Amino acid sequence: MADGFVGMSVTAQAVTPELRTDGRRSGRDVVIVGGGPTGVRAAQALSRRGIDATVLSAEPIEPYNRVQLTPLLAGDAQIGDIRLPAEFPGPGRVDVLTGVRAVTIRPEAQQIVTADGGVIPYHALVLATGSRPHVPAIPGADRDGVFVFRSIQDVSALIARSLTARRVVVIGGGLLGLEAARGMRRRGAETVVVEHESRLMPRQLDQTGGEALAARVRALGIEVMAGVGVAAIEGDRRVTGVVLQTGERLAADAVIVCTGVRAETGLAQAAGLKIGRGVVVDSAMRTSDPHIFAAGECAEHDGVVVGLVGPGLEQAETAARAIAGETVAHRAGPPVTKLKLVGADVFSVGPVEQLDAQPSVRSHAWMSDVAYRRIFLQGGRIVGAIGVGAWDEASRVQAAVTQGMLVYPWMVARFRGRGRIWAETEEDVGALPATAVVCNCTGVTAGRIREAAAAGAGDLAAIRLATGANTVCGTCAPLVGELLESDAPPEALRFWKPLVALSAVGGLAALITGTAPPAPIPDLYTVDGPTFFERLWLDGMWKQWS
Secondary structure (H helix, E strand, O other), X not given: OOOOOOOOOXXXXXXXXXXXXXXXXXXXXXXXXXXXXXHHHHHXXXXXXXXXXXXXXXXXXXXXXXXXXXXXXXXXXXXXXXXXOOOOOOOOOEEEEEOOOEEEEEOOOOEEEEOOOOEEEOOEEEEOOOEEEOOOOOOOOOOEOEEEOOXXXXXXXXXXXXXXXXXXEEEOOOHHHHHHHHHHHHOOOEEEEEEOOOOOOOOOOXXXXXXXXXXXXXXXXXXXXXXXXXXXXXXXXXXXXXXXXXXXXXXXXXXXXXXXXXXXXXXXXXXXXXXXXXXXXXXXXXXXOOOEEEOHHHEEEOOEEOOOHHHHHHHHHHHHHXXXXXXXXXXXXXXXEEEEEOOEEEEEEOOHHHHOOOOOOEEEEEEOXXXXXXXXXXXXXXXXXXXXXXXXXXXXXXXXXXXXXEOOHHHHHHHHHHOOOOOHHHOXXXXXXXXXXXXXXXXXXXXXXXXXXXXXXXXXXXXXXXXXXXXXXXXXXXXXXXXXHHOOOOOOOOOHHHHHHHHHHHHHHHHHHHXXXXXXXXXXXXXXXXXXXXXXXXXXXXXXXX
Protein backbone atom coordinates (compact mmCIF):
# COMPACT_ATOMS: atom_id res chain seq x y z
CA MET A 1 0.00 0.00 0.00
CA ALA A 2 1.29 3.42 -0.90
CA ASP A 3 2.39 5.63 1.96
CA GLY A 4 -0.22 8.10 3.11
CA PHE A 5 -3.23 6.10 1.93
CA VAL A 6 -5.87 4.47 4.10
CA GLY A 7 -6.88 0.86 3.77
CA MET A 8 -8.86 -0.59 0.90
CA SER A 9 -9.95 -4.18 0.43
CA VAL A 10 -10.76 -5.83 -2.89
CA THR A 11 -12.32 -9.27 -3.16
CA ALA A 12 -13.49 -11.26 -6.14
CA GLN A 13 -16.02 -13.45 -4.31
CA ALA A 14 -19.30 -12.78 -2.56
CA VAL A 15 -18.88 -11.36 0.95
CA THR A 16 -21.13 -12.52 3.77
CA PRO A 17 -22.74 -10.01 6.13
CA GLU A 18 -20.50 -11.21 8.95
CA LEU A 19 -17.36 -10.43 6.98
CA ARG A 20 -18.69 -6.98 6.19
CA THR A 21 -18.70 -6.15 9.92
CA ASP A 22 -15.09 -5.62 10.94
CA GLY A 23 -15.53 -3.98 14.35
CA ARG A 24 -14.70 -0.59 12.86
CA ARG A 25 -17.87 -0.34 10.80
CA SER A 26 -21.01 1.14 12.29
CA GLY A 27 -23.30 -0.10 9.52
CA ARG A 28 -23.94 3.55 8.64
CA ASP A 29 -21.54 3.84 5.72
CA VAL A 30 -22.34 5.25 2.33
CA VAL A 31 -22.96 2.41 -0.11
CA ILE A 32 -22.21 2.95 -3.81
CA VAL A 33 -23.77 0.59 -6.34
CA GLY A 34 -21.54 0.48 -9.40
CA GLY A 35 -17.78 0.12 -9.71
CA GLY A 36 -17.24 2.16 -12.86
CA PRO A 37 -15.52 5.57 -13.08
CA THR A 38 -18.53 7.39 -11.57
CA GLY A 39 -18.79 5.06 -8.59
CA VAL A 40 -15.05 5.17 -7.91
CA ARG A 41 -15.02 8.97 -8.18
CA ALA A 42 -17.86 9.21 -5.64
CA ALA A 43 -15.89 6.97 -3.27
CA GLN A 44 -12.75 9.08 -3.67
CA ALA A 45 -14.67 12.30 -2.99
CA LEU A 46 -16.29 10.80 0.12
CA SER A 47 -12.95 9.44 1.36
CA ARG A 48 -11.41 12.88 1.00
CA ARG A 49 -14.16 14.22 3.29
CA GLY A 50 -13.58 11.59 5.97
CA ILE A 51 -16.65 9.49 5.10
CA ASP A 52 -16.42 5.68 4.91
CA ALA A 53 -17.85 4.04 1.80
CA THR A 54 -18.47 0.58 0.36
CA VAL A 55 -18.47 0.11 -3.42
CA LEU A 56 -20.47 -2.82 -4.82
CA SER A 57 -19.34 -3.91 -8.28
CA ALA A 58 -21.24 -6.67 -10.06
CA GLU A 59 -18.30 -7.37 -12.36
CA PRO A 60 -15.83 -10.00 -11.17
CA ILE A 61 -12.72 -7.90 -11.68
CA GLU A 62 -11.38 -4.72 -10.11
CA PRO A 63 -12.91 -1.44 -11.34
CA TYR A 64 -11.64 -0.53 -14.79
CA ASN A 65 -11.72 2.39 -17.18
CA ARG A 66 -14.34 1.89 -19.90
CA VAL A 67 -12.81 4.61 -22.06
CA GLN A 68 -9.74 2.39 -22.45
CA LEU A 69 -11.72 -0.55 -23.84
CA THR A 70 -10.94 0.66 -27.37
CA PRO A 71 -7.13 0.32 -27.06
CA LEU A 72 -7.72 -3.00 -25.28
CA LEU A 73 -9.73 -4.25 -28.27
CA ALA A 74 -7.17 -2.85 -30.71
CA GLY A 75 -4.32 -4.58 -28.89
CA ASP A 76 -2.70 -1.31 -27.82
CA ALA A 77 -3.31 -1.96 -24.10
CA GLN A 78 -3.37 -4.90 -21.69
CA ILE A 79 -5.92 -5.61 -18.99
CA GLY A 80 -3.62 -4.20 -16.32
CA ASP A 81 -3.36 -0.90 -18.18
CA ILE A 82 -7.06 -0.08 -17.93
CA ARG A 83 -7.62 -0.59 -14.21
CA LEU A 84 -8.81 2.48 -12.34
CA PRO A 85 -6.41 3.78 -9.67
CA ALA A 86 -7.32 1.90 -6.47
CA GLU A 87 -6.02 4.65 -4.21
CA PHE A 88 -8.32 6.64 -1.96
CA PRO A 89 -6.95 9.75 -0.28
CA GLY A 90 -8.51 9.27 3.15
CA PRO A 91 -9.18 9.77 5.96
CA GLY A 92 -12.37 7.92 5.02
CA ARG A 93 -11.98 4.17 4.43
CA VAL A 94 -13.23 2.62 1.18
CA ASP A 95 -13.98 -1.07 0.61
CA VAL A 96 -14.44 -2.21 -2.99
CA LEU A 97 -16.37 -5.49 -3.21
CA THR A 98 -16.18 -7.10 -6.65
CA GLY A 99 -18.52 -9.81 -7.87
CA VAL A 100 -21.27 -8.50 -5.57
CA ARG A 101 -24.51 -7.63 -7.36
CA ALA A 102 -27.18 -5.54 -5.69
CA VAL A 103 -30.64 -6.96 -6.46
CA THR A 104 -32.99 -5.06 -4.15
CA ILE A 105 -33.15 -1.70 -2.38
CA ARG A 106 -35.22 -1.50 0.82
CA PRO A 107 -35.69 2.28 1.16
CA GLU A 108 -37.78 2.08 4.33
CA ALA A 109 -35.09 0.07 6.14
CA GLN A 110 -32.15 1.76 4.33
CA GLN A 111 -30.74 -1.60 3.25
CA ILE A 112 -29.30 -3.19 0.11
CA VAL A 113 -29.89 -6.87 -0.60
CA THR A 114 -27.25 -8.63 -2.71
CA ALA A 115 -27.55 -11.63 -5.01
CA ASP A 116 -25.84 -13.87 -2.43
CA GLY A 117 -28.51 -13.04 0.18
CA GLY A 118 -26.43 -10.50 2.08
CA VAL A 119 -28.01 -7.42 3.60
CA ILE A 120 -25.98 -4.20 3.79
CA PRO A 121 -27.31 -1.18 5.72
CA TYR A 122 -26.57 2.30 4.45
CA HIS A 123 -26.73 5.83 5.76
CA ALA A 124 -26.79 7.15 2.18
CA LEU A 125 -26.91 5.28 -1.11
CA VAL A 126 -25.36 6.36 -4.42
CA LEU A 127 -26.61 4.68 -7.58
CA ALA A 128 -23.90 4.63 -10.26
CA THR A 129 -25.33 1.75 -12.25
CA GLY A 130 -24.46 3.27 -15.63
CA SER A 131 -26.23 2.19 -18.80
CA ARG A 132 -26.85 -0.84 -20.98
CA PRO A 133 -26.48 -1.19 -24.76
CA HIS A 134 -29.58 -0.50 -26.83
CA VAL A 135 -30.17 -3.15 -29.48
CA PRO A 136 -32.96 -2.18 -31.91
CA ALA A 137 -35.52 -4.72 -33.06
CA ILE A 138 -33.59 -5.90 -36.12
CA PRO A 139 -34.59 -9.37 -37.34
CA GLY A 140 -31.72 -11.76 -36.63
CA ALA A 141 -30.14 -9.62 -33.89
CA ASP A 142 -30.19 -12.64 -31.57
CA ARG A 143 -28.00 -14.79 -33.84
CA ASP A 144 -24.63 -16.12 -32.80
CA GLY A 145 -21.99 -13.68 -33.97
CA VAL A 146 -23.88 -10.49 -32.98
CA PHE A 147 -22.04 -8.47 -30.33
CA VAL A 148 -22.30 -5.24 -28.40
CA PHE A 149 -19.39 -3.08 -27.24
CA ARG A 150 -19.86 -1.92 -23.69
CA SER A 151 -18.00 -3.98 -21.07
CA ILE A 152 -14.76 -5.86 -20.66
CA GLN A 153 -16.71 -9.09 -21.19
CA ASP A 154 -17.86 -7.74 -24.57
CA VAL A 155 -14.25 -6.92 -25.48
CA SER A 156 -13.13 -10.42 -24.46
CA ALA A 157 -15.78 -11.94 -26.72
CA LEU A 158 -14.78 -9.70 -29.63
CA ILE A 159 -11.09 -10.51 -29.22
CA ALA A 160 -11.92 -14.21 -29.28
CA ARG A 161 -14.07 -13.75 -32.40
CA SER A 162 -11.38 -11.67 -34.13
CA LEU A 163 -9.21 -14.79 -34.37
CA THR A 164 -11.57 -16.19 -37.03
CA ALA A 165 -13.61 -13.19 -38.21
CA ARG A 166 -12.63 -11.91 -41.64
CA ARG A 167 -15.39 -9.36 -42.33
CA VAL A 168 -17.16 -7.32 -39.64
CA VAL A 169 -20.15 -5.00 -40.00
CA VAL A 170 -20.57 -2.31 -37.33
CA ILE A 171 -24.11 -0.95 -37.07
CA GLY A 172 -23.89 2.65 -35.86
CA GLY A 173 -21.52 5.45 -36.85
CA GLY A 174 -21.35 7.22 -33.50
CA LEU A 175 -18.53 7.37 -31.01
CA LEU A 176 -18.72 3.72 -29.87
CA GLY A 177 -19.26 2.39 -33.37
CA LEU A 178 -16.16 4.09 -34.75
CA GLU A 179 -14.07 2.94 -31.82
CA ALA A 180 -15.27 -0.66 -32.23
CA ALA A 181 -14.56 -0.50 -35.97
CA ARG A 182 -11.04 0.77 -35.38
CA GLY A 183 -10.36 -2.01 -32.86
CA MET A 184 -11.50 -4.80 -35.18
CA ARG A 185 -9.66 -3.28 -38.16
CA ARG A 186 -6.47 -3.21 -36.10
CA ARG A 187 -6.96 -6.94 -35.54
CA GLY A 188 -6.98 -7.59 -39.25
CA ALA A 189 -10.68 -7.86 -40.09
CA GLU A 190 -12.26 -6.08 -43.04
CA THR A 191 -14.63 -3.63 -41.39
CA VAL A 192 -17.69 -1.73 -42.62
CA VAL A 193 -19.54 0.96 -40.64
CA VAL A 194 -23.24 1.37 -41.50
CA GLU A 195 -24.94 4.57 -40.28
CA HIS A 196 -28.62 5.23 -41.02
CA GLU A 197 -28.18 9.03 -40.76
CA SER A 198 -26.62 10.95 -43.64
CA ARG A 199 -23.26 11.37 -41.85
CA LEU A 200 -21.06 9.91 -39.15
CA MET A 201 -21.53 11.19 -35.58
CA PRO A 202 -24.75 13.02 -36.54
CA ARG A 203 -25.34 14.39 -33.01
CA GLN A 204 -21.91 16.02 -32.87
CA LEU A 205 -21.07 17.01 -36.46
CA ASP A 206 -22.68 18.84 -39.36
CA GLN A 207 -22.80 17.37 -42.87
CA THR A 208 -19.42 18.76 -43.92
CA GLY A 209 -17.80 17.61 -40.70
CA GLY A 210 -19.32 14.14 -41.01
CA GLU A 211 -18.04 13.82 -44.55
CA ALA A 212 -14.58 15.03 -43.53
CA LEU A 213 -14.53 12.43 -40.75
CA ALA A 214 -15.69 9.70 -43.15
CA ALA A 215 -12.76 10.47 -45.46
CA ARG A 216 -10.34 10.08 -42.57
CA VAL A 217 -11.99 6.86 -41.38
CA ARG A 218 -11.75 5.42 -44.89
CA ALA A 219 -8.05 6.32 -44.88
CA LEU A 220 -7.72 3.99 -41.88
CA GLY A 221 -8.95 1.12 -44.05
CA ILE A 222 -12.54 1.15 -42.73
CA GLU A 223 -15.42 1.25 -45.21
CA VAL A 224 -18.20 3.74 -44.45
CA MET A 225 -21.82 3.56 -45.65
CA ALA A 226 -23.96 6.50 -44.47
CA GLY A 227 -27.62 7.30 -45.13
CA VAL A 228 -28.77 3.68 -45.16
CA GLY A 229 -30.37 1.48 -42.49
CA VAL A 230 -30.13 -2.22 -41.69
CA ALA A 231 -33.20 -4.34 -42.54
CA ALA A 232 -32.04 -7.72 -41.21
CA ILE A 233 -29.11 -9.81 -40.02
CA GLU A 234 -28.87 -13.04 -42.01
CA GLY A 235 -27.77 -16.55 -41.10
CA ASP A 236 -29.25 -19.94 -40.18
CA ARG A 237 -27.70 -19.91 -36.75
CA ARG A 238 -24.47 -17.98 -37.13
CA VAL A 239 -24.24 -14.62 -38.82
CA THR A 240 -23.50 -14.72 -42.53
CA GLY A 241 -24.40 -11.20 -43.60
CA VAL A 242 -26.41 -8.01 -43.23
CA VAL A 243 -29.27 -6.92 -45.51
CA LEU A 244 -29.61 -3.15 -45.96
CA GLN A 245 -32.91 -1.35 -46.44
CA THR A 246 -31.89 -0.75 -50.05
CA GLY A 247 -31.84 -4.52 -50.58
CA GLU A 248 -28.04 -4.66 -50.80
CA ARG A 249 -26.40 -7.52 -48.92
CA LEU A 250 -23.09 -7.22 -47.04
CA ALA A 251 -21.28 -10.45 -46.24
CA ALA A 252 -20.17 -10.66 -42.62
CA ASP A 253 -19.16 -13.27 -40.08
CA ALA A 254 -19.54 -10.86 -37.14
CA VAL A 255 -21.83 -7.89 -36.44
CA ILE A 256 -21.30 -5.29 -33.71
CA VAL A 257 -24.38 -3.27 -32.71
CA CYS A 258 -23.45 0.23 -31.45
CA THR A 259 -26.77 2.06 -31.64
CA GLY A 260 -26.71 3.92 -28.33
CA VAL A 261 -27.32 3.12 -24.69
CA ARG A 262 -30.18 3.29 -22.20
CA ALA A 263 -29.92 4.24 -18.52
CA GLU A 264 -29.84 1.25 -16.18
CA THR A 265 -32.82 2.01 -13.94
CA GLY A 266 -34.20 -1.42 -13.00
CA LEU A 267 -32.95 -1.38 -9.40
CA ALA A 268 -34.24 2.15 -8.79
CA GLN A 269 -37.60 1.51 -10.46
CA ALA A 270 -38.23 -1.57 -8.34
CA ALA A 271 -37.54 0.54 -5.24
CA GLY A 272 -40.24 3.02 -6.24
CA LEU A 273 -37.95 5.92 -7.14
CA LYS A 274 -39.09 8.47 -9.71
CA ILE A 275 -37.99 7.43 -13.19
CA GLY A 276 -37.97 9.30 -16.49
CA ARG A 277 -35.36 8.48 -19.12
CA GLY A 278 -33.13 7.86 -16.11
CA VAL A 279 -33.35 8.08 -12.31
CA VAL A 280 -34.68 11.60 -11.77
CA VAL A 281 -32.42 13.73 -9.52
CA ASP A 282 -32.34 17.32 -8.29
CA SER A 283 -29.37 19.72 -8.36
CA ALA A 284 -27.77 17.84 -5.43
CA MET A 285 -28.09 14.53 -7.31
CA ARG A 286 -30.73 13.46 -4.76
CA THR A 287 -33.52 11.17 -5.99
CA SER A 288 -37.14 11.14 -4.84
CA ASP A 289 -35.84 9.35 -1.71
CA PRO A 290 -33.80 11.83 0.40
CA HIS A 291 -31.26 9.13 1.36
CA ILE A 292 -30.61 7.92 -2.19
CA PHE A 293 -28.52 9.72 -4.81
CA ALA A 294 -27.75 8.89 -8.44
CA ALA A 295 -24.94 10.00 -10.76
CA GLY A 296 -23.60 9.29 -14.21
CA GLU A 297 -25.34 7.57 -17.09
CA CYS A 298 -28.21 6.27 -14.94
CA ALA A 299 -29.20 9.75 -13.67
CA GLU A 300 -31.56 12.26 -15.29
CA HIS A 301 -30.98 15.90 -14.32
CA ASP A 302 -33.11 18.67 -15.81
CA GLY A 303 -34.49 16.19 -18.31
CA VAL A 304 -31.03 15.22 -19.60
CA VAL A 305 -29.23 11.88 -19.25
CA VAL A 306 -25.48 12.30 -19.80
CA GLY A 307 -23.68 9.75 -21.91
CA LEU A 308 -20.09 10.88 -21.33
CA VAL A 309 -17.58 10.27 -18.58
CA GLY A 310 -16.75 13.88 -17.68
CA PRO A 311 -20.26 15.05 -16.68
CA GLY A 312 -20.78 11.81 -14.75
CA LEU A 313 -17.67 12.43 -12.68
CA GLU A 314 -18.86 15.97 -11.92
CA GLN A 315 -22.17 14.52 -10.75
CA ALA A 316 -20.33 12.04 -8.51
CA GLU A 317 -18.45 14.92 -6.87
CA THR A 318 -21.73 16.80 -6.37
CA ALA A 319 -23.40 13.79 -4.73
CA ALA A 320 -20.43 13.30 -2.36
CA ARG A 321 -20.48 16.96 -1.35
CA ALA A 322 -24.22 16.82 -0.69
CA ILE A 323 -23.82 13.71 1.46
CA ALA A 324 -21.10 15.52 3.42
CA GLY A 325 -23.55 18.32 4.16
CA GLU A 326 -22.09 20.90 1.79
CA THR A 327 -24.33 23.29 -0.13
CA VAL A 328 -24.27 22.26 -3.76
CA ALA A 329 -26.11 23.05 -6.98
CA HIS A 330 -25.01 20.99 -9.98
CA ARG A 331 -24.98 22.90 -13.25
CA ALA A 332 -24.62 20.90 -16.42
CA GLY A 333 -22.15 22.33 -18.91
CA PRO A 334 -22.46 22.11 -22.69
CA PRO A 335 -22.11 18.60 -24.16
CA VAL A 336 -18.52 17.88 -25.20
CA THR A 337 -17.29 15.03 -27.38
CA LYS A 338 -13.73 14.15 -28.30
CA LEU A 339 -12.78 11.23 -30.50
CA LYS A 340 -9.10 10.55 -30.98
CA LEU A 341 -8.36 7.99 -33.66
CA VAL A 342 -5.13 7.96 -35.61
CA GLY A 343 -5.68 10.60 -38.27
CA ALA A 344 -9.32 11.21 -37.29
CA ASP A 345 -9.49 13.56 -34.32
CA VAL A 346 -12.95 14.99 -33.63
CA PHE A 347 -13.94 17.80 -31.26
CA SER A 348 -17.51 18.97 -30.67
CA VAL A 349 -18.89 21.23 -27.94
CA GLY A 350 -22.42 22.52 -27.50
CA PRO A 351 -25.73 21.23 -28.92
CA VAL A 352 -24.52 21.69 -32.48
CA GLU A 353 -27.33 19.66 -34.07
CA GLN A 354 -29.92 22.07 -32.62
CA LEU A 355 -27.77 25.15 -33.18
CA ASP A 356 -27.49 24.36 -36.88
CA ALA A 357 -31.27 24.67 -37.20
CA GLN A 358 -31.75 27.93 -35.24
CA PRO A 359 -32.13 31.08 -37.40
CA SER A 360 -30.75 33.29 -34.59
CA VAL A 361 -27.44 31.44 -34.66
CA ARG A 362 -24.73 32.48 -37.10
CA SER A 363 -21.82 30.23 -37.96
CA HIS A 364 -18.41 30.60 -39.54
CA ALA A 365 -16.37 27.77 -41.05
CA TRP A 366 -12.79 27.20 -42.07
CA MET A 367 -11.39 24.25 -43.98
CA SER A 368 -7.98 23.13 -45.18
CA ASP A 369 -6.48 19.93 -46.50
CA VAL A 370 -5.96 18.66 -42.94
CA ALA A 371 -8.77 20.12 -40.83
CA TYR A 372 -12.35 21.40 -40.76
CA ARG A 373 -13.57 23.84 -38.09
CA ARG A 374 -16.82 25.66 -37.47
CA ILE A 375 -17.97 27.97 -34.69
CA PHE A 376 -21.55 28.95 -33.79
CA LEU A 377 -22.33 32.46 -32.49
CA GLN A 378 -25.53 33.77 -30.93
CA GLY A 379 -25.68 37.45 -30.08
CA GLY A 380 -21.93 37.65 -30.69
CA ARG A 381 -21.23 34.93 -28.10
CA ILE A 382 -19.80 31.52 -28.94
CA VAL A 383 -22.29 28.75 -28.15
CA GLY A 384 -20.84 25.78 -30.02
CA ALA A 385 -17.96 24.52 -32.13
CA ILE A 386 -16.95 21.62 -34.36
CA GLY A 387 -13.50 20.42 -35.29
CA VAL A 388 -12.33 17.52 -37.45
CA GLY A 389 -8.56 17.14 -37.36
CA ALA A 390 -6.15 18.42 -34.74
CA TRP A 391 -7.14 21.76 -33.14
CA ASP A 392 -4.74 23.10 -30.52
CA GLU A 393 -7.31 25.65 -29.33
CA ALA A 394 -9.86 22.98 -28.35
CA SER A 395 -9.55 23.43 -24.57
CA ARG A 396 -9.86 27.21 -24.84
CA VAL A 397 -12.81 26.88 -27.21
CA GLN A 398 -14.53 24.57 -24.75
CA ALA A 399 -14.00 27.06 -21.92
CA ALA A 400 -15.23 29.89 -24.15
CA VAL A 401 -18.45 28.02 -24.97
CA THR A 402 -19.00 27.22 -21.29
CA GLN A 403 -18.63 30.92 -20.44
CA GLY A 404 -20.53 32.21 -23.48
CA MET A 405 -17.52 34.36 -24.40
CA LEU A 406 -17.89 37.29 -26.78
CA VAL A 407 -16.15 36.77 -30.12
CA TYR A 408 -15.22 40.12 -31.65
CA PRO A 409 -15.24 40.84 -35.40
CA TRP A 410 -11.45 40.71 -35.72
CA MET A 411 -11.48 37.28 -34.03
CA VAL A 412 -14.10 36.10 -36.53
CA ALA A 413 -11.95 37.45 -39.38
CA ARG A 414 -8.91 35.61 -38.02
CA PHE A 415 -10.91 32.38 -37.73
CA ARG A 416 -12.30 32.63 -41.25
CA GLY A 417 -8.85 33.33 -42.65
CA ARG A 418 -6.62 31.04 -40.57
CA GLY A 419 -8.89 28.77 -38.57
CA ARG A 420 -7.82 30.31 -35.26
CA ILE A 421 -9.86 32.37 -32.80
CA TRP A 422 -6.85 33.59 -30.86
CA ALA A 423 -3.43 34.72 -32.09
CA GLU A 424 -0.59 32.24 -31.66
CA THR A 425 1.11 34.50 -29.10
CA GLU A 426 -1.93 34.06 -26.86
CA GLU A 427 -1.60 30.27 -26.77
CA ASP A 428 0.75 30.01 -23.80
CA VAL A 429 -0.55 27.27 -21.49
CA GLY A 430 -0.01 29.54 -18.53
CA ALA A 431 -2.54 31.95 -20.05
CA LEU A 432 -5.36 29.37 -19.96
CA PRO A 433 -8.30 30.71 -17.95
CA ALA A 434 -9.26 28.91 -14.74
CA THR A 435 -12.40 27.58 -16.42
CA ALA A 436 -10.54 25.98 -19.36
CA VAL A 437 -11.02 22.21 -19.28
CA VAL A 438 -7.63 20.50 -19.32
CA CYS A 439 -8.85 16.92 -18.88
CA ASN A 440 -11.95 16.50 -21.01
CA CYS A 441 -12.69 12.98 -19.75
CA THR A 442 -12.99 14.07 -16.12
CA GLY A 443 -13.93 17.72 -16.59
CA VAL A 444 -10.94 18.94 -14.56
CA THR A 445 -10.14 22.58 -15.27
CA ALA A 446 -6.89 24.54 -15.28
CA GLY A 447 -8.08 26.26 -12.12
CA ARG A 448 -8.44 22.97 -10.21
CA ILE A 449 -4.99 21.83 -11.31
CA ARG A 450 -3.46 25.14 -10.21
CA GLU A 451 -5.20 24.85 -6.83
CA ALA A 452 -3.87 21.31 -6.38
CA ALA A 453 -0.37 22.41 -7.39
CA ALA A 454 -0.50 25.28 -4.89
CA ALA A 455 -1.50 22.77 -2.21
CA GLY A 456 1.61 20.68 -2.90
CA ALA A 457 0.75 18.40 -5.85
CA GLY A 458 3.95 18.82 -7.80
CA ASP A 459 3.86 15.98 -10.32
CA LEU A 460 1.40 14.11 -12.54
CA ALA A 461 0.78 11.30 -10.02
CA ALA A 462 -0.11 13.80 -7.30
CA ILE A 463 -2.39 15.72 -9.67
CA ARG A 464 -4.18 12.45 -10.58
CA LEU A 465 -4.89 11.71 -6.93
CA ALA A 466 -5.89 15.26 -6.00
CA THR A 467 -8.12 16.04 -8.99
CA GLY A 468 -8.80 12.86 -10.97
CA ALA A 469 -7.30 14.41 -14.10
CA ASN A 470 -5.42 12.06 -16.46
CA THR A 471 -7.10 8.97 -14.96
CA VAL A 472 -9.23 8.06 -17.99
CA CYS A 473 -7.72 8.18 -21.48
CA GLY A 474 -4.36 9.72 -20.56
CA THR A 475 -4.07 12.07 -23.56
CA CYS A 476 -4.03 15.21 -21.40
CA ALA A 477 -0.73 14.29 -19.71
CA PRO A 478 1.41 16.68 -21.81
CA LEU A 479 -0.98 19.58 -21.18
CA VAL A 480 -1.07 18.89 -17.43
CA GLY A 481 2.74 18.76 -17.40
CA GLU A 482 3.02 22.05 -19.26
CA LEU A 483 0.54 23.63 -16.87
CA LEU A 484 2.58 22.48 -13.87
CA GLU A 485 5.76 23.88 -15.42
CA SER A 486 4.13 27.20 -16.30
CA ASP A 487 2.91 27.61 -12.73
CA ALA A 488 6.21 26.57 -11.12
CA PRO A 489 8.19 29.24 -9.23
CA PRO A 490 10.62 31.01 -11.61
CA GLU A 491 14.21 29.90 -11.48
CA ALA A 492 16.75 32.37 -10.08
CA LEU A 493 18.42 34.44 -12.78
CA ARG A 494 22.20 34.15 -13.01
CA PHE A 495 24.12 37.21 -11.79
CA TRP A 496 20.94 38.62 -10.29
CA LYS A 497 22.78 40.40 -7.49
CA PRO A 498 24.97 42.56 -9.82
CA LEU A 499 21.90 43.31 -11.94
CA VAL A 500 19.96 44.45 -8.88
CA ALA A 501 22.89 46.66 -7.84
CA LEU A 502 23.15 48.22 -11.31
CA SER A 503 19.39 48.80 -11.35
CA ALA A 504 19.64 50.54 -7.99
CA VAL A 505 22.46 52.78 -9.23
CA GLY A 506 20.47 53.59 -12.38
CA GLY A 507 17.41 54.44 -10.32
CA LEU A 508 19.46 56.68 -8.03
CA ALA A 509 20.98 58.49 -11.03
CA ALA A 510 17.52 59.04 -12.51
CA LEU A 511 16.31 60.42 -9.18
CA ILE A 512 19.24 62.85 -8.97
CA THR A 513 18.76 63.99 -12.56
CA GLY A 514 15.07 64.55 -12.06
CA THR A 515 15.43 66.59 -8.87
CA ALA A 516 18.57 68.60 -9.74
CA PRO A 517 18.09 72.31 -10.46
CA PRO A 518 18.24 73.36 -14.12
CA ALA A 519 21.76 73.94 -15.46
CA PRO A 520 22.53 77.28 -17.20
CA ILE A 521 22.73 76.96 -20.96
CA PRO A 522 25.30 79.20 -22.69
CA ASP A 523 24.49 81.34 -25.66
CA LEU A 524 25.01 79.02 -28.62
CA TYR A 525 24.87 81.73 -31.24
CA THR A 526 28.50 82.74 -30.95
CA VAL A 527 31.36 82.75 -33.39
CA ASP A 528 32.67 79.45 -32.03
CA GLY A 529 29.24 77.74 -32.05
CA PRO A 530 28.13 74.93 -29.65
CA THR A 531 30.63 72.50 -28.28
CA PHE A 532 30.37 68.74 -28.85
CA PHE A 533 28.65 68.09 -25.50
CA GLU A 534 26.24 70.99 -26.02
CA ARG A 535 25.32 69.59 -29.42
CA LEU A 536 24.87 66.12 -27.88
CA TRP A 537 22.53 67.60 -25.28
CA LEU A 538 20.42 69.86 -27.52
CA ASP A 539 20.48 68.62 -31.10
CA GLY A 540 17.55 66.34 -31.96
CA MET A 541 19.50 63.95 -34.21
CA TRP A 542 22.29 63.61 -31.67
CA LYS A 543 19.67 62.87 -29.01
CA GLN A 544 18.20 60.04 -31.06
CA TRP A 545 21.54 58.45 -31.80
CA SER A 546 22.83 58.82 -28.26
